[in-house]
Amino acid sequence: xxxxxxxQAVVSRLPRYLRYLGELRDEGIERVSSQExxxxxxxxxxxxxxxxxxxxxxxxQGYGYNVGYLYDEIGKILGLNREHRLVIVGAGNLGxxxxxxxxxxxxxxxxxxxxxxxxxxxxxxxxxxxVRPMEEMPDFIRENQIDIAVLTIPKTSAVEVAKQLxxxxxxxxxxxxxxxxxxxxxIQVENVHLSDSLMKLSYNLSSVEDES
Amino acid sequence: xxxxxxxQAVVSRLPRYLRYLGELRDEGIERVSSQExxxxxxxxxxxxxxxxxxxxxxxxQGYGYNVGYLYDEIGKILGLNREHRLVIVGAGNLGxxxxxxxxxxxxxxxxxxxxxxxxxxxxxxxxxxxVRPMEEMPDFIRENQIDIAVLTIPKTSAVEVAKQLxxxxxxxxxxxxxxxxxxxxxIQVENVHLSDSLMKLSYNLSSVEDES
DNA sequence: TCTGAATTGACAAAAAATTAACATAAGCGT
DNA sequence: ACGCTTATGTTAATTTTTTGTCAATTCAGA
Numbered sequence: 001x002x003x004x005x006x007x008q009a010v011v012s013r014l015p016r017y018l019r020y021l022g023e024l025r026d027e028g029i030e031r032v033s034s035q036e037x038x039x040x041x042x043x044x045x046x047x048x049x050x051x052x053x054x055x056x057x058x059x060x061q062g063y064g065y066n067v068g069y070l071y072d073e074i075g076k077i078l079g080l081n082r083e084h085r086l087v088i089v090g091a092g093n094l095g096x097x098x099x100x101x102x103x104x105x106x107x108x109x110x111x112x113x114x115x116x117x118x119x120x121x122x123x124x125x126x127x128x129x130x131v132r133p134m135e136e137m138p139d140f141i142r143e144n145q146i147d148i149a150v151l152t153i154p155k156t157s158a159v160e161v162a163k164q165l166x167x168x169x170x171x172x173x174x175x176x177x178x179x180x181x182x183x184x185x186x187i188q189v190e191n192v193h194l195s196d197s198l199m200k201l202s203y204n205l206s207s208v209e210d211e212s
Numbered sequence: 213x214x215x216x217x218x219x220q221a222v223v224s225r226l227p228r229y230l231r232y233l234g235e236l237r238d239e240g241i242e243r244v245s246s247q248e249x250x251x252x253x254x255x256x257x258x259x260x261x262x263x264x265x266x267x268x269x270x271x272x273q274g275y276g277y278n279v280g281y282l283y284d285e286i287g288k289i290l291g292l293n294r295e296h297r298l299v300i301v302g303a304g305n306l307g308x309x310x311x312x313x314x315x316x317x318x319x320x321x322x323x324x325x326x327x328x329x330x331x332x333x334x335x336x337x338x339x340x341x342x343v344r345p346m347e348e349m350p351d352f353i354r355e356n357q358i359d360i361a362v363l364t365i366p367k368t369s370a371v372e373v374a375k376q377l378x379x380x381x382x383x384x385x386x387x388x389x390x391x392x393x394x395x396x397x398x399i400q401v402e403n404v405h406l407s408d409s410l411m412k413l414s415y416n417l418s419s420v421e422d423e424s
Numbered sequence: 425t426c427t428g429a430a431t432t433g434a435c436a437a438a439a440a441a442t443t444a445a446c447a448t449a450a451g452c453g454t
Numbered sequence: 455a456c457g458c459t460t461a462t463g464t465t466a467a468t469t470t471t472t473t474g475t476c477a478a479t480t481c482a483g484a
Contacts (some may be wrong), residue, residue, distance in 0.1 A: 009441070011415050015408035019390070033461060042392075046443050047462090061462040062290075062450035078411045093312050097305030103390075103407060128241060147417065172417045172458060174410060178231070178315075183322040190413035194404065195315060196227035198386060199404035203223050203319075204292040205359065205384045208398060221471070245431060257431095258473050265433060273432040274480035 011053050014074055016041070017051070021071040033064035078175075083108045085146045086174075089161060090153035091116035091124070091131045094176060098150060099127045109148070113140050134161075141168040148172045155179040222263050226286055228253070229263070233283040245276035295320045297358045301373060303328035303336070303343045306388060307403075310362060311339045321360070325352050329369070346373075353380040360384045363392035369389040 024032055038045035044115055050071070052058050055077050059065040075081060088095045091114050099111050114131045115124060124131045132140065138149075140146070151158055151164045151173055158177030165173060173190040175181055180190050201203070232253055236244055245396050246264075250257035264270050265280070267289050271277040287293060300307045303326050310316070326343045328334060336343045344352065352358070362378045363370055363385055370389030377385060384400040387393055393401050 004421070008412075012408070012413055013413070015405070016224040016392075016409040018411070020251050025382065035461075044443060046445095047441090049462065050442080050463090057463065060450065061448070062452090062460050064461060075419075077415065079414040080411065082418075084414060084417075093305065093309030097309045098406075100305050102338060103404075104410065107407070107411075109410060116302070138458050141426075171420075172413050174413055180228075188413055188416040188420065190409055190416070192404070192406065193227070193318070194310075194313075197402055197404050198316065199221055199227040199230070199257060199290045199292065199319075200220075201360065201384050201386055201400055203226070203289065204402070205296075206289075206291040206294075207218070208400065209385075219471075247431080256473060258475090259471095260436050261432065261434095262472080269433065271432055272480065273478070274482090276431065 003006065006054055010054050013043075013047075013051055015080055017048070018071065018074045018078065021067055021074065025071055026068045029067055031064050032067050032070075034059070035065075083110055084148055085110050085112050085144060086148040086150055087111070087113040087115060087137070087141060087146050088136075088150045088152060089115050089165070090138065090151065090176075091118075091121050091126065092152060095128050095150070095152035098152065112144050112146060113137075115140075117153075138164065138168045141165070141170060143169050146170055148174060150174045150176070152176045218266055223267050225255075225259075225263055226290055229260070230283065230286045230290065233279055233286065236279045237283055241279055241332075242280075243276050244279050246271070248276075274370055292319050295322055296360055297322050297324050297356060297364055299323070299325040299327060299353060299358050300361040300362045300364060301327050301337065301346075301347070301349065301377070302363065303330075303333050304364060304389075307362070307364040308338050310364065311341065324356050324358060325349075329365075350376065351378045353382060354379070360386060362386045362388070364388045 002038045005188050019033075020037065023035070034045040036049045041048075049059075052065075055073070058073055086109055088099055088111060094199050095114065099114060105111070111129060114126055114129050115134050115137045116131050117134050119133065122131050138154070147170065149170045149172075151162060153161060155178045158175070159181060160172060160177050162175070162181045162183060166183050166187050170187070172190070173181065173183070173188055175191045176194070176197060178193060180191070183189060232249065233244075234326050246257040246260045249260050251261075261271075262405060264277075267285070270282050270285055298321055300311055300323060307326065317323070323341060323412060326338055326341050327346050327349045331345065334343050334345045335357070353361070359382065361382045361384075363374060367390045369395060370387070370391050374385060374387070374393045374395060378395050378399050382399070384402065385393065385395070385398050387401055387403045388406070390405060390407060392403070395401060
């Protein structure tokens with residue numbers, strides 16, 4: 001299917017395009033040129049055209065791009081036209097925060113289960129979902145055809161749990177634990193290393209200081 | 213001071229080096245070669261050497277790198293040798309989750325205040341810090357010499373609050389709101405767009421499907 | 425102290441990503 | 455219908471990033 005390998009750099013920019021197109025659409029704007037988008041988004045028009053053409057010709061010469069159409073197409077490319085069933089593993093603060101984000105649901109990311117090791121939080125209800133003990137996780141994932149597991153547990157147990165998840169047939173892991181997961185190639189892992197991000201900010205703070 | 217411009221690509225990799233070096237150090241390992249690190253971290257030895265040499269010659273020919281020394285040096289580069297004073301703006305689930313992460317404190321990121329618009333949560337105590345009303349934010353930031361503000365509020369108010377923060381003298385913003393902040397160049401912004409990350413995962417799930 | 429093995433730092437080459445340029449196609453006004 | 459303008463898609467050039475190579479330096483052992 002996929003002819004050429006598509007770089008993650010391009011993929012990373014798609015959600016941002018989607019966001020701006022959504023805003024334009026909500027403002028009732030129907031068409032947009034790469035140059036106009038360029039001005040708004042602060043990226044070169046050339047990059048926008050190049051990125052979009054990686055996936056196909058969505059525009060029309062002399063006209064530009066139809067906002068609604070392009071929005072939908074990018075959504076499809078990102079797989080937002082289908083539903084994803086997720087579980088949260090780790091009902092701590094972060095896990096709870098994610099479940100409560102209603103925006104994910106609107107995009108088709110449906111939280112179906114929450115699991116935690118701690119018996120004290122099991123049984124508790126978060127955003128309408130009952131927290132279950134870890135032991136029930138494997139069966140739950142299989143029975144509910146869970147696509148994605150969100151890992152919000154400490155790094156000490158993350159590697160072990162990730163292996164379990166992979167064995168249960170989860171296709172993707174959204175990993176907030178501060179470790180690199182080494183899993184079979186067909187399992188997709190998307191890392192969110194918050195402390196890395198904060199350190200990067202810290203670096204950039206120091207570097208502007210030095211410029212003086 | 214800064215001779216050559218250092219690319220963000222290199223900076224992004226530093227926290228990961230730091231993490232692995234920390235692990236080696238904790239295991240009592242004193243020296244490591246770029247080749248050994250390469251094997252562990254799954255990056256080329258060449259890249260490791262290149263990255264490190266961007267900041268100086270930390271190694272020794274024929275010997276390799278001293279784990280503890282390199283760890284400390286990378287820490288300094290990332291600004292972890294100094295303390296940072298932060299405030300959280302937005303005492304929702306995510307804001308609370310971040311405050312409760314003790315790992316940040318260990319790295320010198322000290323949460324000093326939490327602010328929220330909602331009168332119902334004001335006065336509440338989170339991780340030993342009292343949530344204050346937004347009105348008190350500007351004075352608090354000035355009086356406590358806050359470096360970094362963590363933005364965990366909805367995007368509707370994020371742009372406006374970010375402007376305020378910039379005006380109060382905050383030097384960096386760790387932005388979890390789903391908007392791009394357009395601020396004066398001396399203010400560093402580090403974005404954590406969670407939904408972008410999830411969409412990327414979604415894309416990669418679809419793309420492995422197509423490969424078959 | 426000398427010799428061989430190991431390993432960096434620097435430079436060169438290759439690959440990837442970004443930007444620029446332009447021919448081509450569509451729209452728009454007359 | 456015709457020509458002018460606009461703006462894409464594509465190819466080429468440029469820049470950046472990554473990888474490969476190797477001389478120079480240090481360590482370790484005899």
